[in-house]
Amino acid sequence: MVEIKNLTKYYGSNPAVQDISFTVGDHEVLGFLGPNGAGKSTTMNMITGCLPSTSGTVLVDGYDIAKDPLEVKRRIGYLPELPPVYTDMRVRDYLMFAAGLKGVPRDKREKQVKDAMERLHITDVQKRIIGNLSKGYRQRVGFAQALLGSPKFLILDEPTVGLDPKQVMEVRRLIKELAKDHTIIFSTHILAEVTAVCERVVIISQGRIRAVDTIENLENSIGGEKQLRLKIEGEITKVTDIINGVEGVTGISEVEYESDGVSSFTVSVKSEDVRKPMMAALIAEDCMVLEVTAVHANLEDVFVRLTAPSRADALADLNRELTAAREAEKAADAESGKEADD
Amino acid sequence: MFSLYKKELQSYFYSPFAYIISALFLLVFSMSFIQGISNMDSSIFKFSFSNIFYNNFFYFIFMIPLLTMRTFAEERKSHTETLWLSAPITIPQVVFAKFLAVATVFLLMMVLSLFFPLIAAVKGHVIVSSMICGYLGFFLWGLVCIAVGMMMSALTDNPIIAAVFGETAMIFLIFLDNFASTDLVASLPFLQKLLNWFSTEVHFSAFSQGLFSLSDLVFFISITLVVLVWTIIIIEKRRWSRG
Numbered sequence: 032m033v034e035i036k037n038l039t040k041y042y043g044s045n046p047a048v049q050d051i052s053f054t055v056g057d058h059e060v061l062g063f064l065g066p067n068g069a070g071k072s073t074t075m076n077m078i079t080g081c082l083p084s085t086s087g088t089v090l091v092d093g094y095d096i097a098k099d100p101l102e103v104k105r106r107i108g109y110l111p112e113l114p115p116v117y118t119d120m121r122v123r124d125y126l127m128f129a130a131g132l133k134g135v136p137r138d139k140r141e142k143q144v145k146d147a148m149e150r151l152h153i154t155d156v157q158k159r160i161i162g163n164l165s166k167g168y169r170q171r172v173g174f175a176q177a178l179l180g181s182p183k184f185l186i187l188d189e190p191t192v193g194l195d196p197k198q199v200m201e202v203r204r205l206i207k208e209l210a211k212d213h214t215i216i217f218s219t220h221i222l223a224e225v226t227a228v229c230e231r232v233v234i235i236s237q238g239r240i241r242a243v244d245t246i247e248n249l250e251n252s253i254g255g256e257k258q259l260r261l262k263i264e265g266e267i268t269k270v271t272d273i274i275n276g277v278e279g280v281t282g283i284s285e286v287e288y289e290s291d292g293v294s295s296f297t298v299s300v301k302s303e304d305v306r307k308p309m310m311a312a313l314i315a316e317d318c319m320v321l322e323v324t325a326v327h328a329n330l331e332d333v334f335v336r337l338t339a340p341s342r343a344d345a346l347a348d349l350n351r352e353l354t355a356a357r358e359a360e361k362a363a364d365a366e367s368g369k370e371a372d373d
Numbered sequence: 374m375f376s377l378y379k380k381e382l383q384s385y386f387y388s389p390f391a392y393i394i395s396a397l398f399l400l401v402f403s404m405s406f407i408q409g410i411s412n413m414d415s416s417i418f419k420f421s422f423s424n425i426f427y428n429n430f431f432y433f434i435f436m437i438p439l440l441t442m443r444t445f446a447e448e449r450k451s452h453t454e455t456l457w458l459s460a461p462i463t464i465p466q467v468v469f470a471k472f473l474a475v476a477t478v479f480l481l482m483m484v485l486s487l488f489f490p491l492i493a494a495v496k497g498h499v500i501v502s503s504m505i506c507g508y509l510g511f512f513l514w515g516l517v518c519i520a521v522g523m524m525m526s527a528l529t530d531n532p533i534i535a536a537v538f539g540e541t542a543m544i545f546l547i548f549l550d551n552f553a554s555t556d557l558v559a560s561l562p563f564l565q566k567l568l569n570w571f572s573t574e575v576h577f578s579a580f581s582q583g584l585f586s587l588s589d590l591v592f593f594i595s596i597t598l599v600v601l602v603w604t605i606i607i608i609e610k611r612r613w614s615r616g
Contacts, residue, residue, distance in 0.1 A: 042614075081458040083613055104461040115456035119387050120380075131376025132460045176456070 032057055033078065033184060033216070038087035040073050047073045048238045050087070055184075060210045062229035063218035064334065070238040071218040072112055075188045078216070079109040091184065105134065108182035108213075112189050114173025118162030122153060122172055125161060126179065133180035147175040150205065166193045174202070178209075185209060187217035191224060203227050222334055234337050241337035257303060258284070258326040262295045265318035273312050274298055279305035293321065374466045377457065381474030385440075391478050394439055398482045401432045406489045425489075426507045426581040430574075433518055434547065438539030440478060441522030442532040444471050445608065449530040458612070468523070468605050475519045483512060503583030510580020513593035517573065518543055520600035527607045550574050571596075 033055040040048040048070040055061045065071050076082035078089050080100045088095055094102040117125055126147060130140040148154045151171040156164060161172060170193060177185055190206070191199045206215060206228050219225060225232050226246060234242040234249075242249060263270050267286060274280055274296065285297035298309075303325060313320055385391035405425040448454040457467050493499050518539075525538035552558060553568035569575070573596070576589040 076455075079455075079459040081455050081612070101461045101463070104459060107459065109455070109459040111452065111455045111459075113452040115453040117380075117384070117453055118451065119384060124380075124383070128376050128380040129456065129460075131379075132457060132462060134461050 032090075032092060033214070034090040035074075035078065036088050036090070038074065038077055038089065039085045040070075040077060040082070041085045046238050048077070051235070051238075051240050052087075053233050053240065053243045055214060055216055057183075057214055058210065058212075059231065060206065060215045060217070060229045062225035062232040063216055063235065064220070064222070064225055064232050065218070065235040066220055069236050071220075071235060072188055073238075074235070075109075075186050075216070075218060076111075079107055079186055080104055081109075081111075105180070106183045108177035108180065108185045110173050110177040110185075110187045110190055112192070114169050115176070116161045116169055116172050119160065121158055121160055122164075123148070123157040125172065126175055129176045130179045133182075135180050143179055143181070144175075147178045150178065151175045152201075167195060167198045170194060170198075174205075183214060185213045185215045185217075187215065189218055189220070191219065191221070199224075234334060236337065257300055259298045259300055259303070259306065259309075260295060260322075260324045260326050261298065261309075261320060262289070262293060262322035263313065263318050263320050264291075264293045265313075265316075266292070267294050269316065270294070270296065270313070270318055273316055273318065274309060277305060277309045277312050280309070295322075297326065374462060374470050377462070377467060377470040378474050381444075381471050382477055385474070385478050391440075391481075394436060394478075395482045395485055398436055399485055399488075401436075402429060402486045402489060405429060426511050427578065429511070430514060430577060430581070431547065433515065434540050434543040437479075437515065437518035437543070438522045438525070438536040440475055441519055441539060442526055442536035444475065444523050445527040445604075446530050446532045446535040450532075464608050464612075465605050468601055468608070472519060472523060472601060475523070476516060479515050479519060480512070483508065483515075500583075506583045506585050507581050509585070510577055510589075513580070513590065513597075514573065514577050516597045517546070517593055517600070520597045520604070521546070524600050524604040524607065527604050527611070546571075546573050548574075 035054070036052050038048060038051040039046070051070075051074060053061075063071055063074070073082065077084045078091075078096070080096050080103055083097070088097060089103070090096075091103045091106050094106075096103045120128070123144065126144040127140055130143055131137075135143055145154075148157055151174055153168060153171050153175060156168060161169060164172070170190070174187075174190060177187070187206070191202050194202060203224065206217065209215060217228070229246065231243070231245050232249065233240060261274075267288070271283060271286070274283060279301045281299045281301060283296055283298050285295075287295045289295055306323060310320060310323075402425065405428040408428075409425055445454075490499050490504055521542050522535070522539040525542060526532070526535040528538065529535050549568055550572035553565050553572060558565045558568060573593075576592050579586060579589055
């Protein structure tokens with residue numbers, strides 16, 4: 032279990048990360064989500080002990096990173112944002128060296144390196160010099176390095192950056208596979224990645240935690256209202272009437288004419304069960320339904336809402352100013368009233 | 374720690390680095406050797422290796438920083454330091470492993486230079502005891518240079534700057550006694566005493582003349598250790614102030 036308690040980091044007087052706390056249970060995949068410069072890498076560097084914190088602690092299996100750094104580091108495999116590979120070494124030599132550095136016993140190094148290379152599909156480049164490999168391969172060599180020493184926890188900082196779509200898919204599959212016997216914390220600014228891989232997310236922005244929850248809960252928290260998008264062939268007025276007549280429909284929010292009498296309707300509904308009676312009603316009136324899709328409020332909306340505090344702050348400021356102005360006005364009125372009385 | 378030592382050592386031989394510097398070292402050494410022979414007086418047919426060592430003492434300023442400039446600066450530049458920062462290994466271990474690796478390369482260079490005494494031995498007589506003493510002094514001075522070079526490498530992320538800083542620091546160390554004998558410093562006896570105490574040249578010249586004294590040995594080893602401890606502190610400090 033990794034417990035992060037009130038972690039704070041200042042660079043000079045600039046706060047990079049402020050008061051971050053969350054816990055990661057065993058065999059969990061946690062997505063660490065935030066826009067660029069939110070403090071993701073700083074936090075990860077602190078969890079792995081590369082960077083000391085200004086205040087707060089990280090406990091890994093009960094060991095404090097500040098007091099027992101070696102015990103913590105033995106339990107963590109870390110893939111930093113830029114893979115820490117020596118470009119003048121050969122892949123296999125590099126991995127053997129990394130295994131030694133992580134304290135893997137001599138007789139087990141060979142096997143662990145072989146397994147890691149097979150997992151990352153880099154066995155066929157093991158004799159090549161890392162500097163001559165492409166970015167994708169270097170990333171994979173860095174990833175293989177994180178697996179050495181069979182650490183219980185894997186910390187992956189943007190593991191898919193710079194990879195082509197096929198490699199991205201592969202890395203995601205690998206993370207899922209590794210989740211069986213590792214606890215994984217991985218950071219990303221790509222939302223699809225989180226939905227594809229994690230159960231739980233931590234959303235961070237401007238060095239502060241905005242949310243810690245499961246993806247489902249987050250989507251529900253913002254969702255509330257469900258929407259259906261339908262493509263229907265038929266007269267717009269007629270179709271609108273029919274749809275509005277169906278029980279459970281709360282309104283049509285958007286109608287768009289497409290072509291040849293086909294229009295698309297965005298309908299707000301109380302639940303998705305409305306689909307059946309709506310279909311029946313439309314078909315009874317000879318309107319052809321070509322397409323039905325459910326529109327979910329997705330993680331993207333959650334993300335945008337949570338990581339854009341500047342707008343909320345601006346609104347709050349505006350409100351405060353308005354109230355202040357109003358009060359000033361009132362006071363002025365009262366005074367002028369007094370003067371009038373005199 | 375041994376893995377790190379091995380990897381550091383290998384990295385010198387993966388690239389042509391160690392070979393080129395060894396060749397340069399031998400070139401400089403052989404020039405001093407030739408000069409020693411050509412300056413031989415026809416009446417005495419004798420020259421001392423101590424002179425050669427003494428000459429090379431100065432050339433070191435330019436060679437050792439080339440060996441040490443990449444130790445930390447390069448790692449910082451290519452972001453590979455996270456590898457050992459996140460591994461179960463302490464910073465003193467890292468510094469020590471790297472120091473040992475450079476010292477080994479340096480030792481190899483010295484072994485290569487044994488070629489010259491061997492040639493001399495074929496045609497003449499070599500005073501072995503004095504030569505061993507000279508080599509020892511040479512090696513100890515090299516260790517000090519390596520420690521200083523590594524410290525300078527830990528200060529920056531640019532290997533070239535690290536090399537220039539290292540050279541400057543070594544020039545300062547070598548000419549410390551010249552500096553100490555200036556009128557300005559002489560007017561402050563305490564400062565002069567202090568500078569003289571730290572002056573490496575006095576200690577080195579004793580070695581190169583075949584004089585072995587324990588105090589000189591302790592002097593070189595303690596300077597090396599102090600500089601290595603500074604290196605550790607610098608790296609720790611940097612870890613605190615910047616990721």
